[in-house]
Amino acid sequence: MYNCYRNPYMNTVSYLRVLHASPDAPGVDVYLNNMIVASNLKFKDFTPYLPLMPGLYNVKVFPANTQVNPVINANIEVKPNSDYTVAAAGMLKEIKPIIIDDTSGRIPVNKGQVKFVHLSPDAPAVDITLPDGTILFENIKFGETSEKLLLDPGTYTLQARVSGTDNVVLTVPNVKINPQKYYTVYAVGLVDGPPPLQVLIALDKASY
Numbered sequence: 001m002y003n004c005y006r007n008p009y010m011n012t013v014s015y016l017r018v019l020h021a022s023p024d025a026p027g028v029d030v031y032l033n034n035m036i037v038a039s040n041l042k043f044k045d046f047t048p049y050l051p052l053m054p055g056l057y058n059v060k061v062f063p064a065n066t067q068v069n070p071v072i073n074a075n076i077e078v079k080p081n082s083d084y085t086v087a088a089a090g091m092l093k094e095i096k097p098i099i100i101d102d103t104s105g106r107i108p109v110n111k112g113q114v115k116f117v118h119l120s121p122d123a124p125a126v127d128i129t130l131p132d133g134t135i136l137f138e139n140i141k142f143g144e145t146s147e148k149l150l151l152d153p154g155t156y157t158l159q160a161r162v163s164g165t166d167n168v169v170l171t172v173p174n175v176k177i178n179p180q181k182y183y184t185v186y187a188v189g190l191v192d193g194p195p196p197l198q199v200l201i202a203l204d205k206a207s208y
Contacts, residue, residue, distance in 0.1 A: 012053065012054055012080035012081055013051050013052070013053065013081075014051070014052050014053070014054060014078050014079065014080060014081060014082045014083065014084070015049040015050065015051055015052065015082075015083045015084070015102075015205045016032075016049065016050050016052055016057075016076075016078060016083070016084045016085075016086060017046050017047045017048060017049045017050065017084070017085050017086070017205075018030050018037070018038060018041065018046070018047045018059075018061075018085070018086050018087075018088065019045075019046050019047075019085055019086070019087040019088070019119075019186070019200075020041045020042060020043050020044065020045050020046075020088055021043070021044070021087045021088060021089045021098075021119040021186065021188050022043065022088050022089060022090060022091065022092055022095050023043060023091070023120075023121070023188065023189055023190050023193070023194075023195050024091055024092050025043065025063075025071065025088065025092040025095060026063050026064060027040040027041060027042045027063075027064040028040070028041050028061050028062060028063060028064055028071070028088065029041070029061070029062045029063075029064050029065065029066070029067075030047065030059070030060070030061055031058075031059070031060040031061075031062070032050070032057055032058070032059055033057055033058055034058070034060070037050060039064065040064040040065075041064075043188075043195065044188060044200055046085075046202060049083070049205050049208075052078050053078075054078050054079055054080045054082075055077075055078060056075055056076070056077050056078075057075065057076050057077075057078055058073070058074070058075050058076075059072065059073075059074050059075075059076055059086060059097060060072065060073050061073075061088055061095075061097075071088075071092065071095050072088055072095060072096065072097050074096075074097045076097070076099060081103070082101070082103045083101075083102035083103050083104070083204065083205040083206065084099060084100065084101060084102055084103075085099075085100040085102055085184070085202075085204075086098070086099055086100070087100060087117070087119055087186070089119045089121070089143065090121050091121055094121075098117075098119065098143050100117055100145050100184070101145070102182075102184065102204040102205055102206070103206075104148065104182050104204060104206040107150060107180065107182075108150070109179060109180060110152070110153070110179055111150040111151065111152065111153075111179060111180075112150070112151050112152075112153055112177040112178055112179055112180070112181050112182070112183065113148050113149065113150055113151075113181070113182045113183065114136070114148070114149050114151055114177065114183045114184075114185060115137075115145060115146050115147065115148045115149065115183075115184050115185070116128050116136075116137045116140055116145070116146040116184070116185045116186075116187070117140075117144075117145045117146070117184060117185070117186045117187070118140045118141060118142050118143065118144050118145075118187050119142070119143075119186050119187055119188050120142065120187045120188060120189055120190060120191065120197055121142055121190070122190050122191050122192055123142065123160075123169065123187065123190075123191045123197060124162050124163065125139050125140060125141040125142075125162075125163040126139075126140055126160045126161060126162060126163055126169065126187070127139065127140075127160075127161045127162075127163050127164070128140070128146070128158055128159070128160055128161075128185070129158070129159045129160075129161055130156065130157065130158070130159070131157050131159060131171075133166070136149055136158070137149070138163070139163045139164070140163075151177050152177075153177050153178055153179045154176075154177060155174055155175065155176050155177075156175045156176075156177060157171065157172065157173045157174070157175065158171075158172045158175050158185065158199075159171050159172070160172075160187060160197075160199075169191065169197060170187070170197050170198070170199070172185075172199050175201060180207075181203060181207045182203065182204040182205075182206045182207045183201055183202070183203060183204065183207075184201070184202050184204055185199050185200075185201050186199060186200040186201075186202065187199055188200055
């Protein structure tokens, strides 16, 4: 059963949020173990992190205001002391859940942590680089999550390049990395949009 509170007697509470990343899907309602946790969640929107006890959970995603023919019906194992983002990703006819592990340990006080998730269904594998060509994340394909990277605090310009080339498909300026914060950069949208290829930058649960 879905639990909406932290159990003060157990240090096993985990957290899960849902991201609508399907570029041609309508707003959706999200159910966890048949209890609604989000109504009319739209493309690029997140639910809050939901506190859960460890166990197996069923996630259903329906077009908003319906409860027949879910576009996603999947079971997800939630492990103790773990954080997750579940992305509804891909084009609507091929939509699927992509489970992203947001669990993080402590980082140095003078560093921020970043990872990258490729959720653009028509984009090729990409390298995420700095403008000078320094590669942060290499050859990340649709549905894949990078390793986690520590960065010095500051303001960065990130570029997505077709993997192994200098072909820049997206430039994202003014990405601010703060110390002791945990970020995920999600590529969403379409190369041949609309909606256009873009990024979402979200704080992970360990930042709170």
